[in-house]
Amino acid sequence: MPSLFELPTPRAARALLGATLVHGRVAGTIVETEAYAAEDDPACHACNRRTARTEVFWGEGGLAYVYLCYGLHWCLNVVAHPKGRGGVVLLRAAMPVSGLDEMRRRRGRDDPPERVASGPARLTQAFGVSGVLNGADLRRGEFRIEPPVRRPGRIAAGPRIGITKAVGLLYRYWIEGHPAVSK
DNA sequence: CAATAGATCATCT
DNA sequence: GATGATCTATTGC
Numbered sequence: 001m002p003s004l005f006e007l008p009t010p011r012a013a014r015a016l017l018g019a020t021l022v023h024g025r026v027a028g029t030i031v032e033t034e035a036y037a038a039e040d041d042p043a044c045h046a047c048n049r050r051t052a053r054t055e056v057f058w059g060e061g062g063l064a065y066v067y068l069c070y071g072l073h074w075c076l077n078v079v080a081h082p083k084g085r086g087g088v089v090l091l092r093a094a095m096p097v098s099g100l101d102e103m104r105r106r107r108g109r110d111d112p113p114e115r116v117a118s119g120p121a122r123l124t125q126a127f128g129v130s131g132v133l134n135g136a137d138l139r140r141g142e143f144r145i146e147p148p149v150r151r152p153g154r155i156a157a158g159p160r161i162g163i164t165k166a167v168g169l170l171y172r173y174w175i176e177g178h179p180a181v182s183k
Numbered sequence: 184c185a186a187t188a189g190a191t192c193a194t195c196t
Numbered sequence: 197g198a199t200g201a202t203c204t205a206t207t208g209c
Contacts, residue, residue: 034201043201045194053194071191073202090201121202131193162201 004147005061005080005139009087010035012061012080014173016089016145018152023127023143026099028117030091030145031152032174032181034160036077038086042165046086057086062139066124066131073121076129078138078145092161092172093118095180096126103127114179122182153177 004015013035021028036044038057045067046054056065056079065077065088081087094117096103103116103126117126124130129143138145154176159167161182174181 036201045201049195051195067201068191068193070200070202071193075201077201092201119202160201164200 018148028094032093
């Protein structure tokens, strides 16, 4: 029985819906993800470019890949792929379970719960995630992901957001009808 | 309400 | 020197 983080990346992305992201006192349910495969996926940072930064794509499942986007936003990914391959899952949105005040304080604004972590960069802001957590082991510790305890609702799929390549791949997944899914 | 500009930097060419 | 897996504020209808 392979762990959640050893599934093919698109399946791992779906399996992470309904999981809980925890960082200390703050926790939330993951409601939206995207898959980025290292092979055969031109939109992926690691496609044909195995460099120092992307090395973790082929690393142990469950490790964090955190990178800076557009010079000011952090994005949080989890390494997930069958052994011998490479790929990560981008965490795009979460619904707060605890620590809502902390999230609002970090964001510096009084967002409603379903919007405070609705978007890749909002999520990292609300959860206090930045580059120093790159490479962290999300399977254990203060900063971790707990597998879903129940099946989430119906899962929808669509094209990924904000990319210019491989637009035809339906690698974005979300819990259908969930208010915290990004716009 | 929809469209767009600007912020800002690690990483790679 | 170019390039983004984004967000927000502001402008223009």
